[in-house]
Amino acid sequence: MTQSQSKRPLIAITSDLMIRKDRPTAYLTMTYAQAVHQAGGIPVILPPMPGNAADLIGHFDAFILSGGDDPTTESFGHPTHHASTPVIQARQAFETELIDELDNYRDVPVLGICLGMQMLALCRGGSLNQHLPETHQTHATHWDNEHEIESIDEGMLSSGAVWSGHRQAVADPANFRVLASSPDGVIEAIDDPSRAFLLAVQWHPERTTDSMLGQGLFDRLILAASKKH
Numbered sequence: 001m002t003q004s005q006s007k008r009p010l011i012a013i014t015s016d017l018m019i020r021k022d023r024p025t026a027y028l029t030m031t032y033a034q035a036v037h038q039a040g041g042i043p044v045i046l047p048p049m050p051g052n053a054a055d056l057i058g059h060f061d062a063f064i065l066s067g068g069d070d071p072t073t074e075s076f077g078h079p080t081h082h083a084s085t086p087v088i089q090a091r092q093a094f095e096t097e098l099i100d101e102l103d104n105y106r107d108v109p110v111l112g113i114c115l116g117m118q119m120l121a122l123c124r125g126g127s128l129n130q131h132l133p134e135t136h137q138t139h140a141t142h143w144d145n146e147h148e149i150e151s152i153d154e155g156m157l158s159s160g161a162v163w164s165g166h167r168q169a170v171a172d173p174a175n176f177r178v179l180a181s182s183p184d185g186v187i188e189a190i191d192d193p194s195r196a197f198l199l200a201v202q203w204h205p206e207r208t209t210d211s212m213l214g215q216g217l218f219d220r221l222i223l224a225a226s227k228k229h
């Protein structure tokens with residue numbers, strides 16, 4: 001094994017923004033980094049700085065689009081729901097640029113989580129259900145809760161119990177393939193078979209105890225990233 005082959009892959013993880021003492025502050029819960037480390041990768045937290053996306057791609061072996069609050073959807077052709085909790089715009093601008101840039105690098109593995117899945121769908125021309133409480137009597141099972149998902153292809157993704165915390169979901173996945181849904185019809189996972197590895201899930205695998213649907217997704221990402229060397 002050569003030195004380059006033996007290196008642990010470098011995994012970029014998008015961070016969230018909050019206003020702390022009147023200053024924008026980037027942050028990320030450690031569960032993402034711990035899951036990447038456990039899978040054998042080196043986690044690197046990306047501050048959301050618009051204008052830098054194109055320069056980042058070549059420095060990392062894979063990208064994780066992390067969870068967060070709700071997208072503002074006017075730029076995607078839809079009004080933003082009044083009950084949404086919008087992300088700070090610098091984050092959305094940065095991740096929109098990053099996703100658009102990643103479309104030019106189809107060998108770079110990508111894992112989208114919660115907001116990350118929603119942003120992927122929006123950037124491809126899809127749309128969101130912006131307020132599940134208006135459309136699903138079972139919406140509470142998706143908020144700070146564990147619930148079942150049903151895989152459409154067990155060979156690609158298993159069925160099982162996952163942990164979720166969202167009030168929005170992908171309604172139109174654009175040209176992504178739907179891999180799983182919850183029993184109430186919410187789309188839970190999508191992928192892009194034309195890429196080396198692009199998987200996006202509505203749940204939080206870094207908080208999911210099922211080994212295949214939790215840590216196993218990070219293991220798959222690191223495996224895909226390792227194949228790039």
